[in-house]
Amino acid sequence: MNFALILFILVLVTGLAWLVEKIILLPRRRQMAKQILEEYDRQLEQFDSVTDSMTATRARLHRDALQQPWWLEYSANFFPVILVVFLLRSFVVEPFKIPSSSMLPTLLAGDFILVNKFNYGMRLPVLNKKIIENRNPERGDVVVFRYPKDESIDYIKRVIGVPGDTVAYLDKNLTINGQAVRQTPLPDYFDEERISYAKHYQQTIGNKTNAILNSPGAPSFIIGADDFPFRDQCTYSNDGVVCKVPPGHYFVMGDNRDNSADSRFWGFVPDRNLVGRAFFIWLNFSHLKRIGYFN
Template sequence: MVWFETILVVLTLLTGVVWLADKLFLAKRRRAKGGLLDEEPVLVDYSRAFFPVLAVVLVLRSFIAEPYKIPSSSMMPNLLIGDFILVNKFSYGLRLPITNQKFLALGEPARGDVVVFKPPHDPENNWIKRVIGLPGDRIGFHGDTVYLNGQPLKYQTLGPYEGTGGTTEAPGATLLREDLPGRPHTILESVGVPPPGGGEGDWIVPPGRYFVMGDNRDNSLDGRFWDYHFLPEENLRGKAFLIWLNCEGWVCKNGFDASRIGNGIE
């Protein structure tokens, strides 16, 4: 969330300034007056203690990896409600905290990557979807089939979706494997349940944009339904790569699902 990131940056800067000011000026004045070093002001004491911790957290969260919790079923069957995931923050370049401005380009999303981003219509929140179309691709979606540059993707039916652990979000859904070039993965389809608004159409991905979809095809508000259809590159936050915990609800009403801990994200 933006507010948490803002608070973290502000606290890191404030404690750093106080600690540095004391190191360079205030401590010398106390010595000159014959004061003891352990008689430092409370604000200085707290700043000296918390600044290194806040600085490490800020660097790790902004440039290395950031944790997120999956709040919805749009990425089932691969990500479940209650999954806690780690997102690689340097896969697509280093970005400044708060503004998300890229200052060092390191790479671009590949087709099939699961990405975290801030959609233009909901900039206060982070969303997660799968990259289906890259800049220049022609994407179509008709009759539950994705078309990539004029060719329909191949699908293998794996059977009824039985869920995992306490998951009950997709009763009656069918589990399929979608042969997306470079990244085959599983998806869900609810037979006889069309996605909200239909979601069918054809789109050409502009430069600097991506077309994203959820793996739970009949329960995902993704590029098919957005007014602008495409995810701007500057809205990317990082690449999801690992599930480190599963706990639905803050009190873990369904308990922990230990089988998901440490799973990579396909």
């Protein structure tokens, strides 16, 4: 069961408790409190004066009569907070944690990021059905999506090809629609996780510039490509792979090119699997200065 479904169930349960409290239970307790105080006031009429202790007792009786049952304190009272979290997470932004190094050097394992949920259209939570159109993903966008082979898992990659594109990744060189994506060499990158250096390049896809990594010792050909929908749109060779992106799908890759399981291996990302566009790092416990926007 995914977190969105759990949160949705919590909204329903706490919302029902909140509604029952406001419409039925609270009015009953108020009526009962009124009756208790009226009876207590009648008893006080036999005394010539009202002491502080009598006044305190009256206040306590009123407070006890209005006291919520314990189950309401842990349900109805949390409904507004849970509802706000649900709405923000479903339609505005959602936090994620980067689990691996497949997006190095752009994103590090342990980065906490924010994902814009509205960029690619508003979708119904849980059902993931788009109800409001917005823009489509563009080449170079960093996107979070539900992994096509197991939709309970969220992946993050960079969009390389949009519907209709022909993407070629041959001899570790990227070509989109016959146009080579130029790679400008940067100083070698030290991968702390693998304790090794990788070739470091800057590339521009569309209007977005980002850095990528290549491992010199890794082969160019794709090892262990799965069977996937529209696999016939891809041609594998000793040099790499060439794919024609089908309608309603996207070709994605990790920036850490030789250490990323992506569209080269498991296929295209359907539009319905998109979660949103990643755009901001808000925390990394191991690198506290990693806060800000990224390409």
